[in-house]
Amino acid sequence: xxxxxxxxxxxxxxxxxxxxxxxxxxxxxxxxxxxxxxxxxxxxxxxxxxxxxxxxxxxxxxxxxxxxxxxxxxxxxxxxxxxxxxxxxxxxxxxxxxxxxxxxxxxxxxxxxxxxxxx
Amino acid sequence: xxxxxxxxxxxxxxxxxxxxxxxxxxxxxxxxxxxxxxxxxxxxxxxxxxxxxxxxxxxxxxxxxxxxxxxxxxxxxxxxxxxxxxxxxxxxxxxxxxxxxxxxxxxxxxxxxxxxxxxxxxxxxxxxxxxxxxxxxxxxxxxxxxxxxxxxxxxxxxxxxxxxxxxxxxxxxxxxxxxxxxxxxxxxxxxxxxxxxxxxxxxxxxxxxxxxxxxxxxxxxxxxxxxxxxxxxxxxxxxxxxxxxxxxxxxxxxxxxxxxxxxxxxxxxxxxxxxxxxxxxxxxxxxxxxxxxxxxxxxxxxxxxxxxxxxxxxxxxxxxxxxxxxxxxxxxxxxxxxxxxxxxxxxxxx
Numbered sequence: 001x002x003x004x005x006x007x008x009x010x011x012x013x014x015x016x017x018x019x020x021x022x023x024x025x026x027x028x029x030x031x032x033x034x035x036x037x038x039x040x041x042x043x044x045x046x047x048x049x050x051x052x053x054x055x056x057x058x059x060x061x062x063x064x065x066x067x068x069x070x071x072x073x074x075x076x077x078x079x080x081x082x083x084x085x086x087x088x089x090x091x092x093x094x095x096x097x098x099x100x101x102x103x104x105x106x107x108x109x110x111x112x113x114x115x116x117x118x119x
Numbered sequence: 120x121x122x123x124x125x126x127x128x129x130x131x132x133x134x135x136x137x138x139x140x141x142x143x144x145x146x147x148x149x150x151x152x153x154x155x156x157x158x159x160x161x162x163x164x165x166x167x168x169x170x171x172x173x174x175x176x177x178x179x180x181x182x183x184x185x186x187x188x189x190x191x192x193x194x195x196x197x198x199x200x201x202x203x204x205x206x207x208x209x210x211x212x213x214x215x216x217x218x219x220x221x222x223x224x225x226x227x228x229x230x231x232x233x234x235x236x237x238x239x240x241x242x243x244x245x246x247x248x249x250x251x252x253x254x255x256x257x258x259x260x261x262x263x264x265x266x267x268x269x270x271x272x273x274x275x276x277x278x279x280x281x282x283x284x285x286x287x288x289x290x291x292x293x294x295x296x297x298x299x300x301x302x303x304x305x306x307x308x309x310x311x312x313x314x315x316x317x318x319x320x321x322x323x324x325x326x327x328x329x330x331x332x333x334x335x336x337x338x339x340x341x342x343x344x345x346x347x348x349x350x351x352x353x354x355x356x357x358x359x360x361x362x363x364x365x366x367x368x369x370x371x372x373x374x375x376x377x378x379x380x381x382x383x384x385x386x387x388x389x390x391x392x393x394x395x396x397x398x399x400x401x402x403x404x405x406x407x408x409x410x411x412x413x414x415x416x417x418x419x420x421x422x423x424x425x426x427x428x429x430x431x432x433x434x435x436x437x438x439x440x441x442x443x444x445x446x447x448x449x450x451x452x453x454x455x456x457x458x459x460x461x462x463x464x465x466x467x468x469x
Contacts, residue, residue, distance in 0.1 A: 086351035086429060093359045100356060116360065 001025045001118070002045055006036035006063065007052040007080065012103075016050060016080075019107040023114070033058025037072065046075040048118060051097070053081045053088075064095035076117050080105075121230055130226045135217035139208055142215075146206040150197055151179065157200075159193075228437065342383040343436055350376065351429050358422035365418055367407070373421050374403045380428065391441040392431050395454065398461045399424055402468065411468040420464075423457050 001024075005016050008031050017027035028043065030036035032055040040046060053060040060079060067073045079092045079100040089100055101113050125131050131139075154160045160168075172182040180194060209223045218226075354376055361369035381396040399421065405411045427450065434444040445451045 084349055084352050086348050086355055089352040090355050090426065093355055098360065098363060100352070119366075 001047045001114075002043065003027050003048045003050060004030060004036065004039055004043065004046050004075070005050045006030040006033065006039075006055070006060070007050075008032055008055040009052075012052075016110070019110050022107055023111050025114075032056055033060065033063035033066070036063055037066065040073045040075075046073070048114065049073060049075050049077045050080050050101070051077050053079060053083060053092075061092065061095060064092060064097055068096050078113060078117060121227075124230050125226060128226065128229075130222060131212055131217045135212065135215055138215055139211040139217065142211045143206055143208055146211075147201055150201055153197055153200055227439075338383070338386040342380075342387050343432075345383060346380055346429075346432050351425070351432070354425050354429075355422070358425055362418045362422050365413060365415065367413075370403060370413070370421075371407060373425075374400075374407060377403065389431065389435065389441055391445065391454070392428055395424060395428065395458055395461075398458060398465060402461055402465050405468055414464065417460075417464050420457065420460055423453070424461070427454055427457060 003020050003025050005013050005020075005027050007013050007016070007029075010029075010031075013027070013029045017029070020027040028039060030039040033051075034057045036049070036051070037058070040049070051060045051063060058066070060081075064077065067077070076098040077096060079089075079097045080103055081088070081092075081100055082103050083089075084102060092100060099113060099117050101109065105113075122136060125136060126133060148156075151165060155162065155165060168179060168182050168186065171177075172179045175182065177185075184194065209220075209227070212218045212223060213220050354373065357369050357372050360366065361373060377396060377399055381393065381400055384392045384396060402417075403421075406413045430450060431441055431444055435441070445454060
């Protein structure tokens with residue numbers, strides 16, 4: 001499964017990428033929402049997007065809103081966040097995210113989340 | 120005390136406050152009126168008791184009590200209802216133009232915060248410990264709830280296919296004086312002090328009151344602790360996933376949480392939440408037991424319902440009552456519409 005990881009932190013991408021690789025998936029990286037939009041457009045076979053909340057240029061919520069308006073991404077979007085306030089989570093869900101995953105997470109948690117979302 | 124808080128913070132002046140208190144007293148119906156309106160006594164019985172009280176030079180309620188018509192407990196309840204039927208201090212102050220509604224509401228929240236800063240004495244309860252009686256104060260802090268307006272209830276009734284008995288029940292529930300929620304533990308101002316030389320009976324009452332308060336605050340705390348932000352975030356995600364995918368396991372997960380929240384809501388007498396959650400419990404259990412199909416049109420309802428229930432939870436944690444939340448017309452509309460939808464589905468499934 002091809003997974004797009006949109007996160008401005010390269011170390012985080014590398015860590016998530018390693019987890020995804022162990023789980024048998026392929027990871028590609030975008031460093032912000034705008035870059036993510038371009039990667040989504042260029043990769044029509046994406047099956048999952050892991051999206052960070054706080055990023056420069058275009059943050060996670062802006063990415064969701066843009067997708068809500070333009071529907072460029074058909075793959076389910078999971079927010080990666082350190083924020084667990086219900087209101088924030090609800091805001092992300094209302095804008096099109098299907099789930100969220102709390103940072104930091106382990107490979108087991110990620111696997112479980114992928115199963116829940118992609119099942 | 121809330122009166123003093125309003126004066127000290129220069130939110131209202133003494134003159135307006137006294138006017139509002141007088142207005143509150145004037146708006147308070149007489150106990151005889153309540154007895155008649157609530158059909159506890161009819162006119163003939165009231166007349167006979169009045170004549171007897173005049174002849175025997177006793178108060179009406181002494182005669183009533185002596186007649187065995189009402190108990191001491193009934194009288195206390197009547198007094199409580201009398202108090203709840205009077206206008207709220209906040210409404211009166213706003214009507215008088217003494218304060219803006221927003222300012223008054225903010226003052227209520229500020230006062231709740233001030234109260235929450237009172238340090239709890241967590242020492243074990245002593246046999247003669249005294250719980251500071253703040254009931255009078257609570258009445259000032261938590262003005263009678265706005266509840267659901269008659270018009271809103273009428274519109275709810277008008278919805279096609281609703282169960283009349285269920286709606287009557289809701290109507291009664293919303294017109295009854297609302298139980299003021301127990302403030303969270305840290306809000307409770309306990310004052311433990313030694314009372315030497317008091318009569319045995321009195322100290323036993325105190326101990327009972329103490330135990331009762333502690334039990335209530337324990338169930339309240341359990342509700343707050345269980346229904347945490349983490350849980351709500353998870354519920355939102357599960358409800359969202361259920362809305363999109365309609366998976367049974369997500370519905371099961373929502374149901375399990377709902378049942379636990381419902382039990383805590385019941386223990387705390389949060390009647391508006393209870394009414395809503397009960398309908399969902401009934402409908403979801405029918406789906407999970409395979410009695411009815413899971414209609415796709417219904418799948419958005421749990422998410423909306425939990426959004427409303429979470430609003431209740433947040434307000435209650437901040438020392439507000441359910442009624443105060445429902446005085447927000449947007450929330451009230453969401454609440455009524457959501458109940459209306461689930462009742463329609465229940466009706467159809469029946």
